[in-house]
Amino acid sequence: xxxxxxxGCHAEAMRRVLEAFGPPGLTxxxxxxxxxxxxxEPFPHERLAGQDLVLYTPILSKPAYDTRALAEACAGRGVRxxxxxxxxxxxYFPGFAVASFPWYDGWWCRALAEAxxxxASFESFLAALEAGEALAELVEPALQQATKLLRQREQAGAVxxxxxxxxxxxxxxxxxxxxxxxxxxxxxxxxxxxxxxLTGIRLRPDYYERxxxxxxxxxxxxxxxxxxxxxxxxxxxxxxHRGTFGERRFTLRExxxxxxxPETMRQLAEQHARAAARRAWTPARLIGGLRRRLGxxxxxxxx
Numbered sequence: 001x002x003x004x005x006x007x008g009c010h011a012e013a014m015r016r017v018l019e020a021f022g023p024p025g026l027t028x029x030x031x032x033x034x035x036x037x038x039x040x041e042p043f044p045h046e047r048l049a050g051q052d053l054v055l056y057t058p059i060l061s062k063p064a065y066d067t068r069a070l071a072e073a074c075a076g077r078g079v080r081x082x083x084x085x086x087x088x089x090x091x092y093f094p095g096f097a098v099a100s101f102p103w104y105d106g107w108w109c110r111a112l113a114e115a116x117x118x119x120a121s122f123e124s125f126l127a128a129l130e131a132g133e134a135l136a137e138l139v140e141p142a143l144q145q146a147t148k149l150l151r152q153r154e155q156a157g158a159v160x161x162x163x164x165x166x167x168x169x170x171x172x173x174x175x176x177x178x179x180x181x182x183x184x185x186x187x188x189x190x191x192x193x194x195x196x197x198l199t200g201i202r203l204r205p206d207y208y209e210r211x212x213x214x215x216x217x218x219x220x221x222x223x224x225x226x227x228x229x230x231x232x233x234x235x236x237x238x239x240x241h242r243g244t245f246g247e248r249r250f251t252l253r254e255x256x257x258x259x260x261x262p263e264t265m266r267q268l269a270e271q272h273a274r275a276a277a278r279r280a281w282t283p284a285r286l287i288g289g290l291r292r293r294l295g296x297x298x299x300x301x302x303x
Contacts, residue, residue: 007057058157084161094142103269182216217242
C-alpha cells in the first residue's frame with residue numbers, strides 16, 4: 001500500500017511513525033505544505049500517481065493551496081483521501097504567539113514578556129510566576145477560545161480525523177501538546193487509532209504499549225497559573241528548542257529569566273551556535289580547508 005501525507009510538521013512526524021511501526025508493504029511519503037508555499041510552487045499532482053491513500057490537513061484560507069482541489073483531484077484519479085485536522089490547541093498556552101528574533105524563531109510567551117517590565121526585580125517577577133499570579137486572568141478565556149477555534153477548523157475542513165472530543169475529555173489528565181501546535185505522543189496515539197479504524201492500517205502493538213520519544217524538537221512549559229486554574233494532573237514540563245539550544249532543557253526559572261532579560265536568551269543561543277560550529281569542524285574538514293587555502297587541487301571524484 002502506498003500512502004502520501006500532505007501537511008505541516010505533523011505530516012513528517014506521522015510518516016516517521018508509520019515507517020517505524022506500520023505493517024509490511026506500507027510505503028509512506030510526505031509533502032510539507034509550508035515548503036511549497038515558501039517556494040511558490042503548486043501541489044505536485046503528479047505525485048498522486050500510484051497512491052492508494054492521501055492524508056491531508058485542510059487549507060481553506062489560501063486559494064492557490066485550497067485542499068478542496070486536492071480532494072477533487074484524488075477523486076478523479078480514484079485515490080482515496082482523508083482529511084485530518086491541523087493539530088493545534090492553545091489551551092495550555094495563554095498569551096503565547098510565534099516570535100521571530102535574529103537568534104530564535106518559534107513559540108514564545110509574548111504576554112509574559114510584556115508583564116516582566118512591571119516588576120522591579122527578577123525575583124519579584126519569578127515569585128509572581130511561581131505563585132500562579134502571572135497571566136492567571138488569561139487562562140479561562142484562552143481555554144474557551146482555543147477549543148472554539150479547534151472545533152471551527154474541524155467543521156470548516158469537514159475532517160475525517162478530529163481531535164476536539166479527545167482534547168476536551170483528556171487535557172486535564174494527560175498532556176496532549178508540547179507547544180500550541182506540537183502534539184505529544186499521547187495525542188498522536190489517538191490520531192493513529194482513528195486512522196486505523198478508518199483505513200485498516202494497523203500499527204505494531206508496541207507503538208501503543210511503550211513510551212515514545214517526543215515527536216517534535218520544541219517543548220514549552222505549562223505555567224503555574226495554567227496548571228492551577230485548569231487542575232492539571234501532570235508535570236509542567238521544561239523549555240526546549242533543539243534548533244536554537246541543542247539538547248539543553250531549561251527550568252521554569254531559566255525560562256522566566258529569558259523573558260525578563262531577553263539578552264540572556266540571545267547569549268545562550270549564540271553560545272550554542274558557536275559550540276555547534278566548533279563540533280562541525282572535524283579533522284577531515286580542517287585538512288580539506290587547509291588544502292584549499294594552500295592551493296592544492298581537490299581529489300578527483302571516482303568515475
